[in-house]
Amino acid sequence: MRPDVETDPGSTPLEMGDKGMMLQVLALHVPGLTQILAHVIAEVRGSVNKDINGAELLYSLLNAPWLQSLLKVESILHTLINSELKVRVHHLLLSLQVYEIPKPSNEARELYALLSHPHLQALLSAHDTVSLRDYEPDLPPLPKDLPEDEEAMRIVCLVKNNQPLGATIRRDDVTGEIYIARVIHGGLANRSGLLHAGDRLVEVNGQPVFGLEPEQIIQILTHSHGTIMFKVVPITDRPVNNQNMLYVRAMVDYNPHVDPSIPCADAGMAFRKGDILEIVDRSDTLWWQAVKLPSITACAGLIPSTSLLKRSQKELWWSQPYHPYTCVKTSGFRRSLRLCRQRRGQDFGTSQFCTLFCPTSCYSLLANPYEEVVRYQHHPEHPHRLIALLGPSGVGVNELRRRLIEINPKVYQGAVPHTTRPPKCHEGSGREYHFISREQFIEFGELRGHLYGTSVDAVKDVLASGKICVIDIEPYALESVRTAELRAYVIFIKPPTVEQMKCTRMNSHIITNCYTSRPFKDEDFQEIEDAGRNMEQHYCQFFDHVIVNDGLQAACVQLLTAVRRAQDEPQWVPTAWIRPTGQS
Numbered sequence: 001m002r003p004d005v006e007t008d009p010g011s012t013p014l015e016m017g018d019k020g021m022m023l024q025v026l027a028l029h030v031p032g033l034t035q036i037l038a039h040v041i042a043e044v045r046g047s048v049n050k051d052i053n054g055a056e057l058l059y060s061l062l063n064a065p066w067l068q069s070l071l072k073v074e075s076i077l078h079t080l081i082n083s084e085l086k087v088r089v090h091h092l093l094l095s096l097q098v099y100e101i102p103k104p105s106n107e108a109r110e111l112y113a114l115l116s117h118p119h120l121q122a123l124l125s126a127h128d129t130v131s132l133r134d135y136e137p138d139l140p141p142l143p144k145d146l147p148e149d150e151e152a153m154r155i156v157c158l159v160k161n162n163q164p165l166g167a168t169i170r171r172d173d174v175t176g177e178i179y180i181a182r183v184i185h186g187g188l189a190n191r192s193g194l195l196h197a198g199d200r201l202v203e204v205n206g207q208p209v210f211g212l213e214p215e216q217i218i219q220i221l222t223h224s225h226g227t228i229m230f231k232v233v234p235i236t237d238r239p240v241n242n243q244n245m246l247y248v249r250a251m252v253d254y255n256p257h258v259d260p261s262i263p264c265a266d267a268g269m270a271f272r273k274g275d276i277l278e279i280v281d282r283s284d285t286l287w288w289q290a291v292k293l294p295s296i297t298a299c300a301g302l303i304p305s306t307s308l309l310k311r312s313q314k315e316l317w318w319s320q321p322y323h324p325y326t327c328v329k330t331s332g333f334r335r336s337l338r339l340c341r342q343r344r345g346q347d348f349g350t351s352q353f354c355t356l357f358c359p360t361s362c363y364s365l366l367a368n369p370y371e372e373v374v375r376y377q378h379h380p381e382h383p384h385r386l387i388a389l390l391g392p393s394g395v396g397v398n399e400l401r402r403r404l405i406e407i408n409p410k411v412y413q414g415a416v417p418h419t420t421r422p423p424k425c426h427e428g429s430g431r432e433y434h435f436i437s438r439e440q441f442i443e444f445g446e447l448r449g450h451l452y453g454t455s456v457d458a459v460k461d462v463l464a465s466g467k468i469c470v471i472d473i474e475p476y477a478l479e480s481v482r483t484a485e486l487r488a489y490v491i492f493i494k495p496p497t498v499e500q501m502k503c504t505r506m507n508s509h510i511i512t513n514c515y516t517s518r519p520f521k522d523e524d525f526q527e528i529e530d531a532g533r534n535m536e537q538h539y540c541q542f543f544d545h546v547i548v549n550d551g552l553q554a555a556c557v558q559l560l561t562a563v564r565r566a567q568d569e570p571q572w573v574p575t576a577w578i579r580p581t582g583q584s
């Protein structure tokens, strides 16, 4: 039997109008199976013509639609494997057209509509353009007669949007040249990867900048729209940034808009005491770049470095008139015996006491405007973190502490205070108090001729027993409890408004200085609110958590949650607790 080979693809048996033509095109890509079938069909057709037995059956079998479909699938799959994304989707569209006609299913229709959508088509084109790296500009060849000392220039085009450019410039006073002073981490310029600190700026939007004042250049930039073109001479030796990541807790407030020394106030970042900052660039000794955590923007801001902040704080300190009583005073001696480290013979709240021992005294802040911190997760096998409650007298610190311990005395415990007063008949040593002599005291408070206080050892005893020690402290004891040993988690018990206190404390009694209780008066609430505000203003940088003691029940639940979180969840703690000085 001589094969009747049909070489003209336009007349192959696969012809089915337009779609048939498309399949022929596919078939051209895959000549194998389709061509063999064409041969076979031609042979069989010859047999039919010669009326050979069974040939008709075979002919109809080979022409069966399902076999044709199978072949088309094979052809398309083969093409898909070897083509670009857009072509692949195009072929997918063809196959949908080919197979689903005349009875297209809903899914096929939806898929067809999706794939042929202009957005998807544009996306596919973009994908293929990028994958083929078909985006390099066509640059004219370099002129042959370039002088030897011709500087290499870089032309950078940035599309201006609502974001700031993220770079600052400076003028060299001697040469008059303009340089990129710094590129802000995460800003537009930084993300372009094309502008670097130290690059010399030659032109902005075709306008030479030599001799201009930085403010004049900023004016050009401000009035430009759309694409901004910079011509720069790139810095030859770009410094390598091999600094470690640094996290700090701000111990002071900072507002770039009232700082006359900042190179660019708009590039500055304001922060408040207690904010956690991630320092992303310390290459400049005076101005660091930082991001406030948790970060809502990738773009960093300028903040003063430790040395600069110390310098300006010192200047501010000396320029202030002398106030002998600048520290927070607590009103009256509290019923509770707050952990204190007061020297014998010194009164509470004197300025001398504060400047010498208060961790938050101005001297202390000058030494440490930023506290280096790390993320710390309490290890289950280590002693628990001490829970230190702080709040103005009368706000309910003791009430909350007592209620927490009552919830589960096997888990929570207070520290037994020490006193020099003689035991009362119902009191036992080591239960209500440790009764000791005056000579055994070193740093405690005095009331009506007797010394009172809670010792660090008493706290350590509770922690060593495996319990969570909950104490209440005065602000000046913060330094004693924020140590590597006790790792205090400080919770501020904040008073609600006077009006709210009037409602919630209607039936409550305040314990006065003389160990007598009486109903709260309006002036008590005012005093509590004022003392709370003062305390927060001065010490908020040390607070790990704040609870507003409005409704007692709700505050208690919040306390329980916070205490659990302190032990179970990672927290920012001073690096010195984890890595004592000297280790890195």
Ligand SMILES: Nc1ncnc2c1ncn2[C@@H]1O[C@H](COP(=O)(O)OP(=O)(O)OP(=O)(O)O)[C@@H](O)[C@H]1O
Residues within 6 Å of the ligand: 333, 334, 335, 336, 391, 392, 393, 394, 395, 396, 397, 398, 399, 400, 504, 505, 508, 509, 510, 511, 549, 550, 551, 552, 553, 555
């Ligand atoms: N949220 C609240 N609602 C109603 N009463 C409260 C609330 N919190 C505390 N109290 C009551 O207020 C009074 C003072 O509370 P507490 O003794 O705990 O104050 P404190 O902050 O420990 O001050 P101090 O140490 O000077 O005694 C107590 O009678 C207490 O029951």
